[in-house]
Amino acid sequence: MRTQVVIIGSGPSGLLLGQLLTNAGIDNVILDRVGKDYILGRVRAGVLEEGMVGMLDRAGAGGRMHREGLPHEGFSLAFDGRDHRIDLFGLTGKRVMVYGQTELTHDLMDRREASGGVSVYETANVTPHDFDGDKPYVTHEKDGVTHRIDCDFIAGCDGYHGVSRKSVPQSALQTFERVYPFGWLGILADVPPVNHELIYANHPRGFALCSMRSQTRSRYYIQCALDEKIENWPDDRFYDELRRRLPAEHAGNMIVGPSFEKSIAPLRSFVAEPMRFGALFLVGDAAHIVPPTGAKGLNLAASDVHYLFDGLRAYYGEKSSAGIDAYSDRALKRVWRAVRFSWSMTTLMHRFPDTGEFGQKIQEAELDYLVGSQAASTALAENYVGLPY
Template sequence: MYMHTPVGIIGAGPAGLFLALLLSLEGIDSVVIENRSRAEVESTIRAGVLEQGTVDLMVEMGIGERMRYEGVVHHGIELRFDRRGHRINLHELTNGRAIMIYPQHEVVKDCIAARLQQGGQIFFNVQDVQLAGVDSDQPVIHFRHEQEQVELHCDFIAGCDGFHGVSRAYIPLSVQQVYSRAYPFGWLGILLQAPPSARELIYAYHQRGFALVSTRSPQLQRMYIQCDPQDDIANWSDEMIIEELQARLVTDDDWQLRVGPIVQKNIVAMRSFVIEPMQYGRLFLAGDAAHIVPPIGAKGLNLAIADVRHLARALTRFYQQQREDLLAAYSATCLKRVWRTEHFSWWMTSMLHRFPDDDPFQQRMQRAQLDYTVGSQAASMSLAENYVGLPFSV
């Protein structure tokens, strides 16, 4: 089957779906392809923190109604160490900005519903995706869907297919530069059926390792503990996980961790990754296809949205004004924000985790940084403005 579309989008995650919706608002057609089923896409539980800019953009796009009804606004976060909690007031430190707790899979559901309501095309369960002619003005996406071979001719291709997708491999090795760092620890994450244990997220520094308390819904909580990235999740019973959380989150007041059945648990590695450039010819990468950040700052989804907002604007200028300046500057524009976000996530990671080669000096450095962060308005403001999200123009 032969098809043509102005923009071919590989990946029906947040990046690909937002791009399709943003282009549609400007009257620009696109086709989205995805190798997973719709059910799998809509049920994959990942991040749950939306920056202020992401929230505002969803409202502007007309896809924020359910988020505003079901999401929970957080005006602060807590840094916990030495058995005490220290609140960072995001709202006051950033002139009224905040974060929204609204799970990524719910964002995806809203985007898919909006896309299909518009009559836009999404091909789920595609196979054998291959690209051709990305360095020409007529790139092609080849794929198989429901046993039929499809040849999708495009003006541009957006690779929004994640870290393990196919798109990135089509940037020649001779022109790409990869920057990466693997951290010597991982996160053991759980989904816990229980009411929230706190009004806001808790980031805990402890001698036994880092811990994080966050929420996904009034009945479902997301929690993490630092662990060996090579460990086997089978070595961790539910009772062991709860005991470790309680030990790392202990305070001198009457705070208690609210517990319930653990319905999901897994271990994820921690890494940073950036490819430069994020574009080659008519191929543009966005989201996890181009960069990975440690999850501590909840930046992955938000960074992907910033990417496609820039890409949508650049494509709109091309189709409406026949100008290519924003397209030419896409990678450089995105990478400024990417590296700022990589630095923030690295800083949070380094401040709150125990490293295998820690010595008393390193631990004192972390304590000094924590004390300064919670004790200095300037330091607290820096954390807050990065956490709620920098303006899209940065």
């Protein structure tokens, strides 16, 4: 079998890239080691920058998002028992869209099926070959049979633990990493959100985030130790701790209910450079991870797709390799800006083991400056809504 682009990974970035390529008449095949139900069962981010909203529209998969998604024009920073709203639209003229990654993935899968795109699920031992030469190809095993797909390019959209980055010689990679000394304990519950916009809370007991997936489904997080056990956090204990970290007005308004998903996620910042190795391109989590504090992970994957698609379209349509040659540099420039913002938000909002009294005072002064200075609020807002591609 031959195609122009093999995409490894059927998460949002792989599906988005595949749909844009299909719309442009560029042949592509998507491979994934797991099944559709498993992919759709993963609970992930849900705050979309305007750039990603535009990319979904461009792919022809944004209709349901516009009908059911929640446009947000601001969010709250809560500290010292007070609530301070950051007016995203007033400061930048832009909004974010709250729309769950599961729904977004479902929309992209439906669009791919409707447009006749080829996706192979539950295939084993997916392996890229000869991507540093003239004839790259990918092998995979389906139902005990090994298949080979010859191609021009390979897009590694298979996440941090995927095969794409692991296939690159370690001598060709430079990695940068920071592991944070805490995690997020999160729950999903079918209860109305405590506020119509997100609340990021800095409290002596630790960080808290009140988010949502819809008007009837809430996503809540609290900072916790890395060695915490989920079984030690029944719902009642979780809600009690969350209330302690919120201003009284929000704590009093909270409606509680049984959670149907509960997890503890470690936080890290990770970047691998470069993001291109001959015919192999790393996209999204395969190349970079950010802590979720700044809502950038899924959005960074979309900007990678933007740069790679533009490069591939120019290669096939204009016979120019300038775009694919510039892919890594263009993507990494935006990646590092988002890594900086995510690190900054994480440092600002969490209590570190070594924060101490001085560090706590610095956090409080920084928060006070952010909400009291229009220039500082604007800088925060423009990073939150997403820097331009």
